[in-house]
Amino acid sequence: MIIDCHGHYTTAPKELETYRQKQIADLKEPGKAASKGTLSITDDQIRESIEKAQLKLQRERGTDVTIFSPRAAGMAHHIGDATTSLHWSQHCNELIHRVCSLFPQNFVGVCQLPQTPGVPPGNCIDELVRCVKDFGFIGCNLNPDPSGGYWKDPPLTDKWWYPIYEKLVELDVPAMIHVSASCNPNFHTTGGHYINGDTTAFMQLITADLFKDFPTLKFIIPHGGGAVPYHWGRYRGIAQDLKKPLLKDHLLNNVFFDTCVYHQPGIDVLFKVIPIDNIMFASEMVGAVRGIDPETGNYYDDTKRYVDALPLSTADKQKVFEGNARRVYSRLKNKFPASR
Ligand SMILES: [Zn+2]
Secondary structure (H helix, E strand, C coil): CCEEEEEEECCCCHHHHHHHHHHHHHCCCHHHHCCCCCCCCCHHHHHHHHHCCHHHHHHHHCCCEEEEEECHHHHCCCCCCHHHHHHHHHHHHHHHHHHHHHCCCCEEECEECCCCCCCCHHHHHHHHHHHHHHCCCCCEEECCCCCCCCCCCCCCCCHHHHHHHHHHHHHCCCEEECCCCCCCCCCCHHHHHHHHHHHHHHHHHHHCCHHHHCCCCCEEECHHHCCCCCCHHHHHHHHHHCCCCCHHHHCCCCEEEECCCCCHHHHHHHHHHCCHHHEECCCCCCCCCCCECCCCCCECCCHHHHHHCCCCCHHHHHHHHHHHHHHHCCCHHHHCCCCC
């Protein structure tokens, strides 16, 4: 079984975006902004949006299940206030739940959290619990910078975040550390802000001792860990100067990386540097890079080809494609009890 641990509903019917635009317009009218409003999308529309895109690519590329969440850039936690974010997150998560219900063999849900800059993340607990307990979701996306490129909230290691971590541990679900759209013109969303976010989160974790407080908390750093594998020597050296334990002891019982790296040399570095137990297969399709690489003739985000090209043992391949995901997303077994 091949599990892609990182996919977003980037192909949602246009009604979702229409809802969002109306929600944003209503922010100027205080009475209207307090309402969740309705979203009318039929099952047929959902089927069509998935069958022509993510499901088709799963079949073409030979993957089985995608751990699926709302469009990351669409989370845009900086828009409106906590109520805006709650209503938007609820609609987005409900839509993911419908996708997973229509295609239970192919998708399992991960939720967007209703974060808001300046609002304590404990505010997101109710929606997290609803998604895990009522919808059977197996994780969440946690935005380390709800301000969208201005980094206004405390670092991930601050006690500011502890209430949400306590709930993640209690529910035994991991968080993918995933920023959203950049509203800072210095940072291109998927090319700059995403990779900055991944790298910044890892560096924050080095400087503190978060996993002493939460030994079973699990984070996935996407996009191959940003700059982390390439600069592993720098991070090891900084940790050493800070008198921290070796990174493998300090962070690698709790931090995992995906394979959303869109060329062979990048994947080669990832696998050379990061232990096999900490790498999970992912493609983030349909997502940030949708084109075909003229050098290979293949889609940049067809990451399975890069992993297949590595000289991995059968046991290591099993870890990357399935076993590690089952360990990190412990609730996967509720949906898929045995390998198929
Ligand atoms: Zn993503």
